Amino acid sequence: MADNETTPLMAQTSGRHPYVDEDEQKGPKRIAAAFFVIAAETFERLAWYSVSGTLFAYLTKQPLCLSDSHASAVQFMFNAVTYTCCLLGGVISDSYISRHVTIIIGYILYYLGYILLGIMSKYDDMKDSRNSSSNTYEGIKCESNVSDGDWRLSVSLIVFALFIISMAAAIVKTNLPPFGAQQVRMYGVTHSRRFMTWYFWGINLGALIAYSGFSMLEERRSFAFGYLIAFSVSLSLSFLLFLLGMKLYIKRLPESRFVVKDIFKVICNAQKVKRDNPDIKEEWLLEYSNMAKGYPGAECTFQEIRDTKNICQIFKVVLLMIPYWICYSHIIGNIYQLQGLHMSLGFPLRQPTIFPITNCTSRWQLLNSTLCDSVTNATYLEGYTSSKDSPITAAVLAIFDNIFILVFLPFAHTFYKCLTARNFVIYTYRRLVTGMIIASLSILAAGAIETVRLQNICELGVQVQFIDFTYYLAAPSLNILWQTIQYCLAGASEILFTATGLEYAYIKSPVHMQGLSMGLFWFSIGIGNFIGLALTSIFQVTNRINCGFLDVYFYALAFFLGICTFIFYKCSTYFHLGLHRMIILPLPPEERQVFSTNS
Structure with missing residues (x-):
C-alpha cells in the first residue's frame, strides 16, 4: 500500500547546498540562464500557436477548401505527431546528443518547416486572388478553384511542412523544460518547481499573444502574412534568446549509450x-x-x-493520464472553436437576417431536419453578420483559457502552502485528480451550452455569419461569450493537471533520463490526441453540427473522464506511484561531476 507515503524523498536542506560553490551560490548566472530558456520558450510557443490556432480556418477556406472533418483530422494529426515524437527527441538527447545541441537541431527544422509553409500559403493566396468567388458556404460542398493536380500538390506540401514543424516542436518541447530546470536544479526543489511554474506561464503567454494578435492579423490580412511574421519575428527571437544564454548554461553531456537499455537490463535481471x-x-x-x-x-x-523504478512509476502515471488527454484534445483541437463558430458573435453593426425553422419544438427534431441540406448561396447573401463587425471571434475566445492560467498560476503554490498550513497537504495525486474533475466540469459546461444552442436554433432559426472567408449558420441569440465558462474551467484544470504532471515527470526522473521521462509525459498527450481523432472520425461530430448530437458527445466524454478519474484515484492510492509523496529534489554527489559549466 502507498497510504503511508507521506514523508519527503529527501529532507530539504537549509543554508548553502554542500555541492554549490561560492560563485554559484550567488545565483545571478543561474537565474539569467533560466530566464533565457523561459523567454525562448515563450516566443517558440508564439510561433507554434500562430499555426495551430488558425490551421483549421486556413484549411477550410479557398483554395484548399477541405471539409470540416478533413481539416479537423489534419489539426488532430498535427497535435498528435508533435506530442508522440517527443519520446524520440528525449531519448536522443539523453543517449547520444547533448541537450542544447538537440534543441538547436529542432530550431533548424523549425526554420525549414516555416519556410515551406510560408511559401505554400503565399502561393495559395495568389491562386485565391485570381478567383473572385473565394468564399465558402457551410452546408454546401466547397469546390476548390484550382485543378486537381495543383490541389493535391498543395495539400501534400502543406501536410509535409506541418510534419516538419511538428517534429521540430517535439524536439524543442521535450528538451527545453529539463534543460532550463537543470540550470537551477542544484538549489533544490523550490527553485525547480518555480522554474516549471514560470515555464508553463511562458507557454500560455505565447499562446495568448498568438490567439489574440496573430489570429486577428491573419484574418484581416492573410495567412501567408501571419506565418511570415511568426517565422521572421517570433521564431527568430526565440532562437536568438536561446543562443544568447549559451555561455551561461550548464551543459550536461549525453550518456553515449542507449539509456533505455538500463531499464531492460534491470527488468530482465529481476526476472x-x-x-x-x-x-x-x-x-x-x-x-x-x-x-x-x-x-x-x-x-x-x-x-x-x-532509476528503473522511478521510470516505471512515471510510465504508469502517464498511462493513467491518457483519458484526460483524450478529452482535452477536443479543447486544444478545434471542437470548442467549431462550437463557437456557430454561436452569435455579438455586437453586430447591422441587424442580421434570421431564417426560422418551421415545425420545430425540440432540438431532437433537428436530427431529421433538412436544415443542413437545403441552404443555398442566395440564402447566405440575404443578410449576415461578419466577424469584422464584431471584436469577438472564435479563435480569440480561446484566450480566456490562457488568461485564467496567466492570472492564477503564479499564486498556485502560495495557495497550496496556505492549505498545507491548515493541515490539508496538497499531495501530487490530489492536484491531478482535482484537475481531472474540473476538466469534466468544463466538458459538461460545453455540453449544456451546446444543448441550449441547438434548442435556440430550433425555436428561433439560424443567422448567417461570415468568419474567415466562410459563411456559417449560427444560433441567433446565444452569445459566444458563454463559452468563457468552459474555457476558464479548462484553464483551471491545466493549472492543476498539466503543470503538476510537468513537475512530477521532471522531479521524479533520474538525471540521465530526464529527456526520456519528459518524452513519456508529452507522448501520453499524443496518444490522447490520436484516440481523440479516432473518436471524432467514428462519431463524425464535426459534420452537420446544427443537425447532430455534439451535446450528447460532450456528456459522454464528461462521464468517461469521471469514471477514469475514479480509476486514477484508486490506482494512485493502491500502487506505489510516488503520488503521495511531498517530492523534495535530491542532488546526488555524482551529479555534480557530470556537469560541464562553460561560463
Whole structure:
C-alpha cells in the first residue's frame, strides 16, 4: 500500500547546498540562464500557436477548401505527431546528443518547416486572388478553384511542412523544460518547481499573444502574412534568446549509450533472479532486483534499480493520464472553436437576417431536419453578420483559457502552502485528480451550452455569419461569450493537471533520463490526441453540427473522464506511484561531476 507515503524523498536542506560553490551560490548566472530558456520558450510557443490556432480556418477556406472533418483530422494529426515524437527527441538527447545541441537541431527544422509553409500559403493566396468567388458556404460542398493536380500538390506540401514543424516542436518541447530546470536544479526543489511554474506561464503567454494578435492579423490580412511574421519575428527571437544564454548554461553531456537499455537490463535481471530463486515470494517484480547482493544471478547496481523504478512509476502515471488527454484534445483541437463558430458573435453593426425553422419544438427534431441540406448561396447573401463587425471571434475566445492560467498560476503554490498550513497537504495525486474533475466540469459546461444552442436554433432559426472567408449558420441569440465558462474551467484544470504532471515527470526522473521521462509525459498527450481523432472520425461530430448530437458527445466524454478519474484515484492510492509523496529534489554527489559549466 502507498497510504503511508507521506514523508519527503529527501529532507530539504537549509543554508548553502554542500555541492554549490561560492560563485554559484550567488545565483545571478543561474537565474539569467533560466530566464533565457523561459523567454525562448515563450516566443517558440508564439510561433507554434500562430499555426495551430488558425490551421483549421486556413484549411477550410479557398483554395484548399477541405471539409470540416478533413481539416479537423489534419489539426488532430498535427497535435498528435508533435506530442508522440517527443519520446524520440528525449531519448536522443539523453543517449547520444547533448541537450542544447538537440534543441538547436529542432530550431533548424523549425526554420525549414516555416519556410515551406510560408511559401505554400503565399502561393495559395495568389491562386485565391485570381478567383473572385473565394468564399465558402457551410452546408454546401466547397469546390476548390484550382485543378486537381495543383490541389493535391498543395495539400501534400502543406501536410509535409506541418510534419516538419511538428517534429521540430517535439524536439524543442521535450528538451527545453529539463534543460532550463537543470540550470537551477542544484538549489533544490523550490527553485525547480518555480522554474516549471514560470515555464508553463511562458507557454500560455505565447499562446495568448498568438490567439489574440496573430489570429486577428491573419484574418484581416492573410495567412501567408501571419506565418511570415511568426517565422521572421517570433521564431527568430526565440532562437536568438536561446543562443544568447549559451555561455551561461550548464551543459550536461549525453550518456553515449542507449539509456533505455538500463531499464531492460534491470527488468530482465529481476526476472532471472525470480526464476533462479523460487523460494523468494515478492509481489512486485522489480523488488527481486533489490536482492542483487544476496542472491546469485543479480548483476544490477542499486542506482540502476532505483532509476528503473522511478521510470516505471512515471510510465504508469502517464498511462493513467491518457483519458484526460483524450478529452482535452477536443479543447486544444478545434471542437470548442467549431462550437463557437456557430454561436452569435455579438455586437453586430447591422441587424442580421434570421431564417426560422418551421415545425420545430425540440432540438431532437433537428436530427431529421433538412436544415443542413437545403441552404443555398442566395440564402447566405440575404443578410449576415461578419466577424469584422464584431471584436469577438472564435479563435480569440480561446484566450480566456490562457488568461485564467496567466492570472492564477503564479499564486498556485502560495495557495497550496496556505492549505498545507491548515493541515490539508496538497499531495501530487490530489492536484491531478482535482484537475481531472474540473476538466469534466468544463466538458459538461460545453455540453449544456451546446444543448441550449441547438434548442435556440430550433425555436428561433439560424443567422448567417461570415468568419474567415466562410459563411456559417449560427444560433441567433446565444452569445459566444458563454463559452468563457468552459474555457476558464479548462484553464483551471491545466493549472492543476498539466503543470503538476510537468513537475512530477521532471522531479521524479533520474538525471540521465530526464529527456526520456519528459518524452513519456508529452507522448501520453499524443496518444490522447490520436484516440481523440479516432473518436471524432467514428462519431463524425464535426459534420452537420446544427443537425447532430455534439451535446450528447460532450456528456459522454464528461462521464468517461469521471469514471477514469475514479480509476486514477484508486490506482494512485493502491500502487506505489510516488503520488503521495511531498517530492523534495535530491542532488546526488555524482551529479555534480557530470556537469560541464562553460561560463
